[in-house]
Amino acid sequence: MISKEDIDRIMDAVKIEEVVGDFIELKRRGVNYIACCPFHNEKTPSFNVNPTKGIFKCFGCGEGGDSVSFVMKYQHYNYPEALRYLAKKYNIEIKEEEISQEEQLARDEKDSLYHINELAAKYFYENLFNSEEGQSVGLSYFNERQITRQTIDTWLLGYAKQKGDDFAQYALKAGYSEELLIKSGLCLKSERDGSLYDRFRGRVTFPVYNVGGRVLGFSARILTKDKTKAKYVNSPESPIYIKGKTLFGLNFARTEMAKQDLCYLVEGNIDAIMMNQNEVKNVVASSGTALTEDQIRMIKRYTSNVAVLYDGDAAGIHAAIRATDMFLKEGMHISIVLFPDGDDPDSFARKHTQDEFQQFLKNNAQNFIIYRTNLALEEAKGDPIKKAALVKDIIHSVSLIPDLIERTTYIQQCSSILNMREDILTDQLNKEIIHNAYLKNKADQRQQRQATNSTQNNTFSNGENKVPNHEINFKKDFTDSEKEFTEAPPYFDQMQSPHSEISEKEEKLERNLLKILVNYSDKTTNQKILINNNTEIKSFNAGMFILNDIIATEIEFKHPLYKKIIEEYLQEYRQNKKILTPKDIMSKGDAEVNNLVSALMMEPTQITISDNWIKYGMNVPDINSQNIIDKDIRSTILSAHLNKIALMMEEIKQKMQESPQDSELTEAFNQLWLIRSTIAKELSRTAF
Numbered sequence: 074m075i076s077k078e079d080i081d082r083i084m085d086a087v088k089i090e091e092v093v094g095d096f097i098e099l100k101r102r103g104v105n106y107i108a109c110c111p112f113h114n115e116k117t118p119s120f121n122v123n124p125t126k127g128i129f130k131c132f133g134c135g136e137g138g139d140s141v142s143f144v145m146k147y148q149h150y151n152y153p154e155a156l157r158y159l160a161k162k163y164n165i166e167i168k169e170e171e172i173s174q175e176e177q178l179a180r181d182e183k184d185s186l187y188h189i190n191e192l193a194a195k196y197f198y199e200n201l202f203n204s205e206e207g208q209s210v211g212l213s214y215f216n217e218r219q220i221t222r223q224t225i226d227t228w229l230l231g232y233a234k235q236k237g238d239d240f241a242q243y244a245l246k247a248g249y250s251e252e253l254l255i256k257s258g259l260c261l262k263s264e265r266d267g268s269l270y271d272r273f274r275g276r277v278t279f280p281v282y283n284v285g286g287r288v289l290g291f292s293a294r295i296l297t298k299d300k301t302k303a304k305y306v307n308s309p310e311s312p313i314y315i316k317g318k319t320l321f322g323l324n325f326a327r328t329e330m331a332k333q334d335l336c337y338l339v340e341g342n343i344d345a346i347m348m349n350q351n352e353v354k355n356v357v358a359s360s361g362t363a364l365t366e367d368q369i370r371m372i373k374r375y376t377s378n379v380a381v382l383y384d385g386d387a388a389g390i391h392a393a394i395r396a397t398d399m400f401l402k403e404g405m406h407i408s409i410v411l412f413p414d415g416d417d418p419d420s421f422a423r424k425h426t427q428d429e430f431q432q433f434l435k436n437n438a439q440n441f442i443i444y445r446t447n448l449a450l451e452e453a454k455g456d457p458i459k460k461a462a463l464v465k466d467i468i469h470s471v472s473l474i475p476d477l478i479e480r481t482t483y484i485q486q487c488s489s490i491l492n493m494r495e496d497i498l499t500d501q502l503n504k505e506i507i508h509n510a511y512l513k514n515k516a517d518q519r520q521q522r523q524a525t526n527s528t529q530n531n532t533f534s535n536g537e538n539k540v541p542n543h544e545i546n547f548k549k550d551f552t553d554s555e556k557e558f559t560e561a562p563p564y565f566d567q568m569q570s571p572h573s574e575i576s577e578k579e580e581k582l583e584r585n586l587l588k589i590l591v592n593y594s595d596k597t598t599n600q601k602i603l604i605n606n607n608t609e610i611k612s613f614n615a616g617m618f619i620l621n622d623i624i625a626t627e628i629e630f631k632h633p634l635y636k637k638i639i640e641e642y643l644q645e646y647r648q649n650k651k652i653l654t655p656k657d658i659m660s661k662g663d664a665e666v667n668n669l670v671s672a673l674m675m676e677p678t679q680i681t682i683s684d685n686w687i688k689y690g691m692n693v694p695d696i697n698s699q700n701i702i703d704k705d706i707r708s709t710i711l712s713a714h715l716n717k718i719a720l721m722m723e724e725i726k727q728k729m730q731e732s733p734q735d736s737e738l739t740e741a742f743n744q745l746w747l748i749r750s751t752i753a754k755e756l757s758r759t760a761f
Contacts, residue, residue, distance in 0.1 A: 075156050079167040083156055084139075084656060086163040090124045092140040095162075096147055096284065097374055098331040111147060111374040112136045114403050114475075121675065127656070128671040137671025139659045148285060152662030154183065158285065182256075186313045189249055189257045190280075190288040196243060197231025197278040197291075207232040211277050214296050218343065219423050224350045227325070229280050233273040233293060241269040258290060258309040273306060279342045281308070281360075282324040284371070289314040292321070292342055292360060307360070317365035320372070321345055321358040329354035330375040337410075337434070338372070338396075339382045344418040348382075351427045353434065356382075364396045369403055380408045380438050382418050397441055401473040407441040410434055442471065442483050446490045464491060468498060472505035575631035582716050583635045585709045586628070588673040590619045590642065594652050598706050599699065615706060616642075616652035622710050628717065634669060711752050718749050 090106055093099060099106035099122060110120040113134035120131045130137035136146065144155040160167050200207035201215075211232025215225060224230075233240060241260045245251070251269060254260040260269045276293035283289050290308025308314055322345040330336045337356040339345050345358040355376075359368065372379060379400055400407045410433075412421050422430050446467055453460035464487075471483045484502060488495040575583075594616035601608050620642060622628075630636040638658060645651050655674060659667045725742045732738060 075153060075167055079160070079165070080156060080660065082165055083159050083163070083167075084141075084660070086165060087127075087140040087159055088124065089127050089129060089140045089143070090122050092159065092162070093122050093129060093143055096143075096327070109377075110134055110136065114370075114373065116377070116404060116476075123675065126674050128659075128674055130671045130675045132675075135668050135672065136664075137669075137675070138664070138667030139656065139671070141662060142659060142664065142667040142671075145662060146664065148283070155662070157184075183313050185249075185253055186257050186311055187287050187289075189244065189253055189259065190290060190308075190313075192244065192247065192249070193240060193257075193259050193291070194229050194231065194278070194280045194288045196240060197233055197273075198225075198229050200232045200234060201225065201230070204232075204234065206234055210235075210275075210296060214277055218347075218419070220346065221350060224346060227349075228346060229288075230346075231278040231280075233271055233276055233278055235275040237270040237274055238268065239274070240271045245269075256311060258311060258314075272308075276306065279321075279346075281314070281319060281321055283313075283319065284323050284327060286324045287313075289319060316360075316362060318367045318371070320368050321360045322349065323357050323371065325349060326355050326357050327375050330357075330372070334376045335378045335380060336372050336376050337380050337382050339418050341417070341419065344382070347419045347422040348430075351422045351430050353431060364399060366399055366403075369396075369399050369405070373403055373405060377405045378408075379405055380410055380434070381441070382410045382412070382434075394445060397445070398470050398473055401470055404475045408438045409441045409444055410437050410439075442467070443486060443490070445470070446487050450491060460491075464493070464498075465501065468501045469505050472502055472509055579716065580632055582713050583630050583632050584673075586619070586623065586713055587635050587638060587669075588676060589706050589709045590616060590639075591655050591658070591670055591673045593619070593702055593706060594654055596702055597699075599703050600707060614652065615702070617646075619706065619710070620646055620652065626714065626717065628713055634665060638666060638669070708756060711756055715749065715752050715756070718745050718752070721745055722749070 090099060093106075093108075097108050097111050097120075099108050100118075104123075104125060106122040106124070107118040108120045108122075109115050109118050110131040110133055112131060113136075115133050119133035120129065122129045128137065128139055129143055138146075140159060141152065141155045144150055144158055145152060148155070148158065150158060157167070159165075201212045202208065215230060220230070238260075241254060244254055244259070251260075251262075254269060255262060259272055261272055262269060273291060273293035275297070276295050279292045279294070280288045281290045281292060290311065290313075292305055292307045294305055295302055307316075310316055321342050326336070326345075326349075333355050335355055337348065337353060339348065339356060339358045340360075342358055342360060345356050348356040357372070381396065397407060412418065416424075421433070425433070449460070449463035449467060453463055467487060468484075471480055471487070474480045474483070480502065484495060484498050487493075488498050491498075596615040597612055598615040598618055599610055599612050600618060601610055623639070624643070630639050641658065642653050645653050645657075655670050658670050722742060722745050725738055725745070729735065729738050729742065
């Protein structure tokens with residue numbers, strides 16, 4: 074377990090613009106940075122990074138949080154893993170507190186898998202140069218493929234010896250367990266005698282990295298012509314290696330992809346390595362597997378433009394076609410580069426100079442929709458039935474493009490190439506769009522049902538940090554000085570608990586209360602309070618003032634997430650007399666909480682500055698000035714009071730219908746009416 078002191082040291086050292094900037098390209102806008110969100114599909118940047126507050130927020134999909142939250146979300150790390158990543162980035166040594174053996178094993182499983190794979194990568198690399206077998210078999214293969222020593226060093230290419238348990242014995246002597254070797258996929262256990270043997274024996278090895286540069290597993294190629302054995306053997310999936318969420322070479326390519334706003338996508342590892350060696354750095358490989366949506370979204374974090382570089386044979390072309398729809402659905406622009414028959418990116422790169430290779434890529438890129446339309450026309454060869462089927466396939470692909478203008482342009486071009494009327498293609502396009510919307514609606518409904526079921530099962534607690542389920546006697550916890558403003562106004566004495574459902578208005582009021590608590594928790598506020606029937610202005614810690622008003626007036630939050638956060642504030646205040654900061658709230662790594670807190674920190678104050686102040690040359694107050702803070706707090710709190718009074722009045726009205734002659738009810742209603750009018754007047758409202 075990482076100590077609180079070390080967590081504080083990490084959080085004090087991190088600069089969120091540096092952390093986020095390691096993964097996506099940020100552009101400065103004023104005091105903030107912006108980018109296209111790495112977590113959802115968008116063309117216009119709505120992802121904001123605020124260095125001053127140390128948070129990020131996407132106003133498109135709602136993702137938000139601090140540096141730890143970003144690393145967790147982007148790298149698929151848990152909270153401790155994200156902290157360790159940041160500690161390593163900023164050279165902070167952390168001393169972890171003792172935890173149970175069971176917790177230690179669970180937490181260290183991923184770390185152990187990373188370490189064993191990194192050990193294997195270095196061992197296989199050393200075999201190339203320090204063993205006779207490695208030099209004569211492995212190194213000679215790389216030399217034959219014209220892979221340079223610099224490339225071997227950069228990618229940490231290697232060779233696993235033919236001896237069946239060579240690496241297994243090396244790892245066991247280094248202190249690694251049989252269980253870990255098997256779980257990593259580096260070794261297998263013989264069914265015959267239970268002995269360990271190496272998975273990649275007699276093969277050259279290509280480490281597979283995550284985007285941060287850590288080794289997840291391997292792809293290994295056989296060097297003999299034994300047709301009974303697979304040409305490539307890959308690491309099986311593990312807790313750290315999920316093939317559908319990994320792209321070979323992305324750690325080397327991501328910076329150049331963002332810089333050039335283009336990604337070259339190839340099939341094989343060697344293709345990616347040779348292109349990188351030929352100074353085409355913005356290349357990743359699918360490693361011969363079918364592309365997944367997760368992989369496409371990984372590419373889109375850096376660019377919306379993809380050029381597919383598959384073999385020029387029929388298999389390569391159809392492999393590219395299969396990926397088209399997924400790219401288009403994500404709003405990406407896809408082109409294709411076909412190599413001469415018999416060539417692939419690797420062989421073509423070895424036959425040409427760097428300049429020739431790069432020029433070929435630029436000159437031979439074709440828009441994929443247009444290429445596919447021409448291909449369909451050629452394949453049909455006068456067969457109207459086949460042509461109709463191919464045209465429908467193309468129109469379906471066009472229907473997936475989010476942008477209306479792009480769709481219209483493609484329809485016009487396809488109409489010209491296919492010699493078909495544009496209105497016919499447009500009619501088919503509209504049918505496809507309607508069908509797509511129907512399918513999406515069904516999927517959304519299914520997802521909503523699943524989310525509803527999940528919400529109903531949510532206990533709104535965080536493991537060991539459960540808020541005790543008991544009623545808190547708040548007033549007994551206050552000091553004498555605090556009692557000056559913690560007594561509830563008399564109009565709340567008989568207020569009943571609110572209904573379980575929450576209206577849009579109540580949700581907004583709860584959100585605003587939470588917002589002033591999050592944004593002003595460490596500020597000072599000057600507020601009017603009643604002392605011995607006299608109104609005075611006194612200074613308080615804003616967080617304490619807001620919390621005590623919530624406590625004294627017994628405002629009960631209905632929104633589950635808002636309630637969860639408020640209870641954390643209340644628990645910490647009751648137990649330690651401490652007002653939590655946004656950093657404290659976000660330090661637990663709860664993505665849902667962090668999204669909300671970062672959004673609240675980005676939202677403007679409720680107090681607006683009139684344009685007339687500027688128009689008539691008046692002194693415009695600073696939005697962060699003390700006066701604005703005081704007004705924002707008072708306005709928000711009084712609005713919450715106003716809502717509660719309205720609920721009380723509605724309750725009394727219902728009772729008056731049952732007992733119209735009850736004078737006490739009438740008197741109570743009239744008193745609340747006067748109080749409501751007074752508060753509404755201060756808030757400059759005529760209705761609410």
